[in-house]
Amino acid sequence: MQRLHVKKYNPDYIAALQKREYAIENFLNKIRMVAVGVLVIMDVSLAAIKDISITTSMIAMGAFVVLFFIAYFLMIHHVTTSHAYRFWLKYVISTVDFGILFITLVNTEHMAFTRQIDIGINILFFYVLIVYLLIFISSLRYGIPVIVYTTFLGMLLSAFLVFRESNDIYASLYISGYILGAGIASGIISESMTHLVVHLQKREMLMRFLSKEIVDGIDAGQIKLDLGGKEKQVTIVMTDIRGFTEMLEKRMPQDIVHILNEYFTVMTEVLYKHGGIVDKFIGDAIMALFGIPEEKGNESINAIYAAQEMLAELDLLNARFRDQGFDPIKIGISINCGKVIAGNIGSVKRMDYTVIGDAVNVTSRLESLNKKYNTSIVFSENINEHVADTFSTRFLGEVVLRGRKEPTRVYTLNHHQ
Numbered sequence: 001m002q003r004l005h006v007k008k009y010n011p012d013y014i015a016a017l018q019k020r021e022y023a024i025e026n027f028l029n030k031i032r033m034v035a036v037g038v039l040v041i042m043d044v045s046l047a048a049i050k051d052i053s054i055t056t057s058m059i060a061m062g063a064f065v066v067l068f069f070i071a072y073f074l075m076i077h078h079v080t081t082s083h084a085y086r087f088w089l090k091y092v093i094s095t096v097d098f099g100i101l102f103i104t105l106v107n108t109e110h111m112a113f114t115r116q117i118d119i120g121i122n123i124l125f126f127y128v129l130i131v132y133l134l135i136f137i138s139s140l141r142y143g144i145p146v147i148v149y150t151t152f153l154g155m156l157l158s159a160f161l162v163f164r165e166s167n168d169i170y171a172s173l174y175i176s177g178y179i180l181g182a183g184i185a186s187g188i189i190s191e192s193m194t195h196l197v198v199h200l201q202k203r204e205m206l207m208r209f210l211s212k213e214i215v216d217g218i219d220a221g222q223i224k225l226d227l228g229g230k231e232k233q234v235t236i237v238m239t240d241i242r243g244f245t246e247m248l249e250k251r252m253p254q255d256i257v258h259i260l261n262e263y264f265t266v267m268t269e270v271l272y273k274h275g276g277i278v279d280k281f282i283g284d285a286i287m288a289l290f291g292i293p294e295e296k297g298n299e300s301i302n303a304i305y306a307a308q309e310m311l312a313e314l315d316l317l318n319a320r321f322r323d324q325g326f327d328p329i330k331i332g333i334s335i336n337c338g339k340v341i342a343g344n345i346g347s348v349k350r351m352d353y354t355v356i357g358d359a360v361n362v363t364s365r366l367e368s369l370n371k372k373y374n375t376s377i378v379f380s381e382n383i384n385e386h387v388a389d390t391f392s393t394r395f396l397g398e399v400v401l402r403g404r405k406e407p408t409r410v411y412t413l414n415h416h417q
Contacts (some may be wrong), residue, residue: 013198017142018085024081025093025142029033033073045066072096090141090299091149097134098153101127105161128175131158132182139186148188151183190287216293229343234355235290235299235335235383236363237307239267242371244284251326259326260284268315268397276301276304279354285367289355293340300337300386307333307377326399332370335362335379337386363407365401369410371395383408 060138105127123144131154138150158179159172166172182359203215212300241247241263247257267286276297288306290299310333318328338359345354361378369378373396384393392414399409 013201014086014142016201017194017197019237020088021140021142022080022085025089026077028137028140029071029073029076033069035161036069046318079395090138090143090146094134094138094146094153095267098131098150098157101130101156102136111333113342127161128158131179135179135182135186136189139190141190142194144190147183151180151186154183155179189351229341229355232291232342232355233295233337233344234292234340234345235303235337236340236355236360237271237286237288237290237303238334238363238367239286239288239331240367241284241309242332247329248329253362257325259321259329262317262320263314263329267310267318268308270305270313274302274309276303276306280352286362292355293327300335300383301390303335303383304377304379304391306415311376331376332365332367333377334363334370334381335377336366337380337382338362361403362401366408366410368398369399373410373412375412378410380414381411384409384411 031240061336076089076093103237133316135150135154138147141147152367162175163169163172192287226278236386243339251259263284264281264286271278271286271288274290277292278288279287281287290303290306310331314329314331321328336359338357340355340357340359342355345352345356366378369377375396378396387393391412394414396410398409400407
């Protein structure tokens with residue numbers, strides 16, 4: 001039964017859930033230590049205050065109990081702080097917890113502090129509450145089987161407690177029904193918490209490699225994690241650092257990594273701000289997409305705004321680079337839009353969410369024209385048709401791009417923008 005449940009989730013997620021379980025178990029173990037210590041102090045103190053006679057057998061039993069708890073707590077601490085996961089630990093802890101509860105109840109009259117309260121319905125209510133608590137604690141552990149086991153123990157103990165006090169079989173069945181309800185509720189809570197933890201960990205893992213928009217699209221079912229893709233209209237932005245090859249020759253590798261990380265961080269924030277997502281980093285180049293996972297109709301305008309702010313932020317970044325002893329960097333930006341195939345490309349074990357198509361190739365070829373025209377931003381006629389009413393644009397010329405037969409009309413923004 002345990003194995004069937006484990007197969008529901010990826011092994012990495014299961015390992016994370018087990019690690020979380022051990023962290024909680026270790027915390028609860030510390031609470032048990034404090035609780036047992038308080039009970040021992042209370043019992044000894046009340047025995048002294050009330051002048052209760054203590055026999056040798058009571059002292060021996062007390063010493064045995066203390067040593068047992070010390071060994072028990074150390075065992076839990078050792079197992080929960082080790083690297084290996086022991087599936088049996090939660091069953092052992094549940095059994096011992098209920099066993100301690102049972103033994104404590106049976107020997108209530110021998111404990112000094114319980115002699116000061118009435119044994120009966122009040123103490124019964126207290127013990128049943130502890131049963132509820134132990135079942136709730138089981139929901140913090142990974143797996144439904146341990147909740148079923150804990151609920152079963154709780155039903156047996158509660159039925160015994162009630163029958164012992166009332167000698168009424170129907171009352172025992174009645175309280176067992178309540179305990180069963182608590183077990184079902186704990187199972188629902190456990191499954192919900194497990195699903196939430198797995199979901200959050202999956203999002204965290206995906207967001208290391210994908211943008212928030214892509215991850216949100218996966219959550220919403222708009223983007224599948226299977227191989228393949230579908231046609232979409234997107235706006236593509238590509239940036240490239242001028243003279244990066246020469247920079248590699250002049251600078252130490254750690255300096256290059258520092259410069260790129262600073263640059264990528266700033267540019268990525270700008271792109272996200274304007275609704276774009278970073279598809280990939282290719283050496284010193286950035287490829288960003290607007291209109292993924294859903295097209296909103298203003299992607300081209302947002303891409304131009306993003307390009308302008310990227311240049312403005314680059315000026316601020318270069319000021320920091322100068323203070324750090326680095327030469328300023330220059331970038332070229334190209335923008336194009338068109339139909340692409342968007343989806344997961346690669347293999348079942350390693351795939352990337354990206355876009356492929358002629359529009360991507362055109363964007364890549366356009367970027368190199370910044371050097372020819374001495375510009376920082378160039379874009380295609382497709383983009384110009386969408387942004388000419390919002391920005392003042394300028395026609396640069398027609399260029400036959402590498403790999404194409406037909407000329408491409410190239411535009412830029414007027415210098416004052």
